[in-house]
Amino acid sequence: MSADRESARERLLALGFAAADTDVLLEHFLDAERRGKPGQGLARVTWLEQRDDLDPRARPAAVIQEETYARWESRGALGYLTLEAIVQAQLASPPRRSRLIVSDASPTGVLGYWVRRLADAGFVAVLTAISPRRLAHPAGGPPLTGTNPIAIAVPSSDGRPVVADVSMAAVTHGDVLRGAAAAADIIPFGDDQAHKSFALAVGLQLFCEALAGPDRAAVMLIARPDGDPVPAFRSLAQGVRLPGDR
């Protein structure tokens, strides 16, 4: 991996990203690889190289920053960098109780990566985002929603947060990009109960669009927990693998 890492780092620098931004992108892709999500991993370096709309010097900005609400604009920056800036801003100035953060971040990568870092710092965090419309109703019709993942992270006094990170599609677009799945498999998951994941995809789509805007939108909720349910839950689970465990 270290040779891959060095090579990827050089390629990102060659695209014009500053060293700090390069490290942000690299950490995200490497974490995706480690967690078995190669579609969001180093393959994305090639994907970035193939884009003709990269503005590697673009910087996201917080246009509203209130105690319980913030709005960020990517201003041409990759969504990874917008989400990194959002995470850093929460860690630097966390809410007393809770805060809703809306943005136009895109692409968003592995959502669990961002909320895990907030859970590592003691916060409950939920993040959902829309992506290009690829999911149709299970009964047919035009593509209506993105694969619309949602990630939920809950901190734990035992140092092992639980991070659920679920896309509404049976396969990811990243898996299609790296040739591990066919575009036709980007359908709502759940076979004969796919109407359920489709309903969630629609709900999250319109939730994001209503709060953050059309086409590109990510919404995060961060909150201080009142309880510490994870250790007792792990004990109840008797060794069953929980979401986000490696």
Place this chain on the structure above:
Amino acid sequence: MSADRESARERLLALGFAAADTDVLLEHFLDAERRGKPGQGLARVTWLEQRDDLDPRARPAAVIQEETYARWESRGALGYLTLEAIVQAQLASPPRRSRLIVSDASPTGVLGYWVRRLADAGFVAVLTAISPRRLAHPAGGPPLTGTNPIAIAVPSSDGRPVVADVSMAAVTHGDVLRGAAAAADIIPFGDDQAHKSFALAVGLQLFCEALAGPDRAAVMLIARPDGDPVPAFRSLAQGVRLPGDR
């Protein structure tokens, strides 16, 4: 239905509920019937009659009421009445931007019913709740989570909000109660992708427990939308039935 309605009303009054509370319960059960969710409908009157822990005069109370956060306690009241009080409080005093509302409401009935009323008033609303632990990991083990529904409601300028309301179980406990499904069918939905719905159930379980408390917990987010995405979405959908449409 009107004979059923009168009979149900008399039976609820006979249980000791005040007239106003009886109407709240009745409206909820009748709406569930109309929306094809009989497991949450009038069958619940019988279920209430069989409970030995009813305190029909108990009243929920808001113990914290801030601009962006509220905490409610049921104090022995049925969760339906707690959620009705929460909905009424939001309509009477909506947030400037957003508010997180935590409670110990249980049972919670059809979550879509509560958020729909907020969407009818122009708010985006999300509600999730935990229920007794009935779902195990798809690979086996002890029951770890409730069926843990989540409802997402988005208002629309055309007067027809979209309301997604999804439980993580393949069948509802209500369907088991009315004899339409077997308890053994209360498993995470999605067949060979049931790990996804299970991950969501775990995430929502710990989210609710961390913010609202163990065993009984419901968490609502209400927010003012910045956009009005539903009409364009309906147009894009070309007549495909959307979540919450009748």
